[in-house]
Amino acid sequence: MVLVAVGTAAFAGLTVKKLYQGQR
Known part of the structure; x- marks a missing residue:
């Protein structure tokens, strides 16, 4: 579970x- 999170x-x-980089 932790690894999945x-x-x-x-x-x-x-x-x-x-x-974010794509928009800039």
Whole structure:
């Protein structure tokens, strides 16, 4: 469960980072 949460958080962070850089 913990690993899944960490993985999801990391994936979400990368996605947000990608979108943030893409908009700029």
